[in-house]
Amino acid sequence: MQFNYRRLLNPFTITIFYLVIGGLWIQFSDDWLERITDDLVYLNQLQTYKGWFFVLITGGLLYFLISKHKKYVAESSFKIRESEKNFEHIFFFNPFPMVVLDSESDKILLRNKSFISTFSGGKRTEGILLSDILSEQSLPEVLKGLNTQTSNTTLGTFQALTNDHSTLIVEISAFQFSLDAQTTRLLIFNDVTVETKNREKVIELTQNLEKLIQERTVELRNINSELEAFSYSVSHDLRAPLRAIDGFSLAVIDEFGKTLDPIARNYLDRVRSASTKMSELIDDMTRLSKISRTNVEIKDINMTEICQQITAEQRAIWGDKNYTITIHDRDRIRTDSGLLRILLFNLISNAFKYSSRTENPSIEIGQTDDKTHPEFFVRDNGVGIDMQYADKIFKPFQRLHETADYPGTDVGLATVQRIINKLSGKIRIESKKGNGTTFYFNLNNDHI
Amino acid sequence: MTLQTGSILLVEDNIDDIDLTLMAFKRNNIENQVIVAKSGEQALEILHGDGSEKAPLPSVVLMDINMPGMSGIEALKHIRSHPRTRALPVVILTSSKEDQDIIEGYGNGANSYIRKPVNFNEFVNAVKQLGMYWLLLNEPLP
Numbered sequence: 233m234q235f236n237y238r239r240l241l242n243p244f245t246i247t248i249f250y251l252v253i254g255g256l257w258i259q260f261s262d263d264w265l266e267r268i269t270d271d272l273v274y275l276n277q278l279q280t281y282k283g284w285f286f287v288l289i290t291g292g293l294l295y296f297l298i299s300k301h302k303k304y305v306a307e308s309s310f311k312i313r314e315s316e317k318n319f320e321h322i323f324f325f326n327p328f329p330m331v332v333l334d335s336e337s338d339k340i341l342l343r344n345k346s347f348i349s350t351f352s353g354g355k356r357t358e359g360i361l362l363s364d365i366l367s368e369q370s371l372p373e374v375l376k377g378l379n380t381q382t383s384n385t386t387l388g389t390f391q392a393l394t395n396d397h398s399t400l401i402v403e404i405s406a407f408q409f410s411l412d413a414q415t416t417r418l419l420i421f422n423d424v425t426v427e428t429k430n431r432e433k434v435i436e437l438t439q440n441l442e443k444l445i446q447e448r449t450v451e452l453r454n455i456n457s458e459l460e461a462f463s464y465s466v467s468h469d470l471r472a473p474l475r476a477i478d479g480f481s482l483a484v485i486d487e488f489g490k491t492l493d494p495i496a497r498n499y500l501d502r503v504r505s506a507s508t509k510m511s512e513l514i515d516d517m518t519r520l521s522k523i524s525r526t527n528v529e530i531k532d533i534n535m536t537e538i539c540q541q542i543t544a545e546q547r548a549i550w551g552d553k554n555y556t557i558t559i560h561d562r563d564r565i566r567t568d569s570g571l572l573r574i575l576l577f578n579l580i581s582n583a584f585k586y587s588s589r590t591e592n593p594s595i596e597i598g599q600t601d602d603k604t605h606p607e608f609f610v611r612d613n614g615v616g617i618d619m620q621y622a623d624k625i626f627k628p629f630q631r632l633h634e635t636a637d638y639p640g641t642d643v644g645l646a647t648v649q650r651i652i653n654k655l656s657g658k659i660r661i662e663s664k665k666g667n668g669t670t671f672y673f674n675l676n677n678d679h680i
Numbered sequence: 681m682t683l684q685t686g687s688i689l690l691v692e693d694n695i696d697d698i699d700l701t702l703m704a705f706k707r708n709n710i711e712n713q714v715i716v717a718k719s720g721e722q723a724l725e726i727l728h729g730d731g732s733e734k735a736p737l738p739s740v741v742l743m744d745i746n747m748p749g750m751s752g753i754e755a756l757k758h759i760r761s762h763p764r765t766r767a768l769p770v771v772i773l774t775s776s777k778e779d780q781d782i783i784e785g786y787g788n789g790a791n792s793y794i795r796k797p798v799n800f801n802e803f804v805n806a807v808k809q810l811g812m813y814w815l816l817l818n819e820p821l822p
Contacts, residue, residue: 464778468774468778471775472697475697475775507798515777518777
């Protein structure tokens with residue numbers, strides 16, 4: 233630890249020090265002189281020298297102390313002037329408008345340049361009050377804040393009047409500090425007009441957006457319910473006349489068959505098969521439109537089991553063909569059970585259908601090895617398609633093969649696509665004409 | 681028209697469907713009396729008859745859903761709310777396969793829900809099984 237000699241240089245210790253040294257000097261110095269000589273004249277002379285010596289030492293000390301103190305005072309006042317200058321700089325040239333407020337009243341003692349150029353009352357030179365610049369509503373709140381808040385704090389946002397008679401929204405912060413031995417307060421005005429206006433605008437925009445969304449939702453809901461009514465009407469009302477067409481055609485065949493020309497009979501048969509086809513179409517279209525309206529319910533599902541069920545059903549339908557079926561075992565999957573079933577039904581029944589004319593039809597269902605983007609696949613070695621038409625097949629009523637060869641309503645893959653969309657998944661096809669087809673798909677809701 | 685024991689009440693507004701259903705009965709040699717009501721209101725009138733408690737009820741009511749005026753579901757609600765017809769077998773026979781209709785049908789006490797097939801052969805077969813079940817196998821209300 234360094235010895236702090238400045239602590240000894242206070243007036244009290246210096247005086248004590250002087251008294252002790254001086255006292256001891258007076259007390260003992262004469263004794264020493266008397267021991268040196270007995271000659272009174274010489275002693276008298278020595279005592280005079282001793283007096284001079286004492287005066288010389290104290291004079292030197294006095295000079296040392298006074299010059300030291302003078303230097304110290306000069307240094308301090310330089311520092312004070314510096315810090316005053318710094319304060320002036322920080323205060324007067326601060327980009328934030330600032331004032332120093334009287335401790336008792338709302339009288340403004342000091343204003344900085346930014347304040348003068350911004351706020352009303354700025355042109356006046358003296359006697360400016362806080363009430364000159366704050367709006368009527370804001371003034372009492374600020375004063376209340378100043379009276380109750382003792383610590384340095386933000387008082388809140390208020391309205392202040394500018395030189396050009398417009399109103400600014402300012403955030404006022406108050407800091408206590410002493411000036412000329414008086415506790416005063418420094419107020420800083422932060423112009424938050426733009427931020428506030430922007431925030432208000434954002435709130436307004438959000439509200440408008442919400443209103444718009446609500447309106448659109450109502451609109452969409454109306455359209456949806458209209459569509460629902462329409463699809464109900466399609467599925468219900470279109471079937472009744474079809475039933476009549478089929479029923480009465482059959483009645484004609486049965487009751488007047490004997491008198492009918494074979495050509496007429498054939499025509500009636502065709503009327504009947506057309507009505508059956510149309511009823512299937514209506515059913516498929518209804519199912520397709522229903523998928524969009526289905527509520528997705530995510531559950532743990534045993535996919536392998538579903539595939540086994542569907543392939544068993546399909547095997548029964550295509551009983552005369554000998555299909556080789558491979559289903560790679562798959563753990564559980566998390567998705568909507570109903571939609572997954574329809575999806576797999578369409579892909580698997582297509583695989584059966586389009587490989588039905590192949591010599592050794594084989595179907596493989598499984599999952600790719602890719603760990604990061606695993607895909608499920610349904611593969612057949614059937615008729616395949618020309619890949620340049622690949623994008624057509626997921627649209628309803630698009631077909632790439634003769635109906636006579638591969639009967640169907642052409643809604644199956646459109647249904648698949650809709651389910652994939654509904655489950656936020658992706659589907660793609662890889663195929664070669666005459667060389668089989670593989671459908672790859674993934675489902676976003678699926679946990680591998 | 682008064683109901684006989686073992687009769688069938690067919691509630692259906694579409695004239696084609698009425699004829700086709702009657703034709704299907706005929707093809708299946710079902711010769712029980714078939715009474716046709718062309719609306720829900722008419723069906724209720726026939727069921728409540730002259731108001732006497734003794735008047736016979738049909739063995740089964742075949743009820744369409746979509747009809748002008750009172751719907752099949754509404755008529756079913758009335759049937760179920762009236763003490764005399766509360767337990768009467770009602771089979772919904774409709775074109776609709778909408779979940780909503782099926783749920784409402786069963787929810788309001790339908791005994792069965794059958795969707796009319798478009799193919800007439802299938803329809804005849806459905807009517808045959810309906811007749812077999814509700815007229816022969818099933819014991820009617822005493």
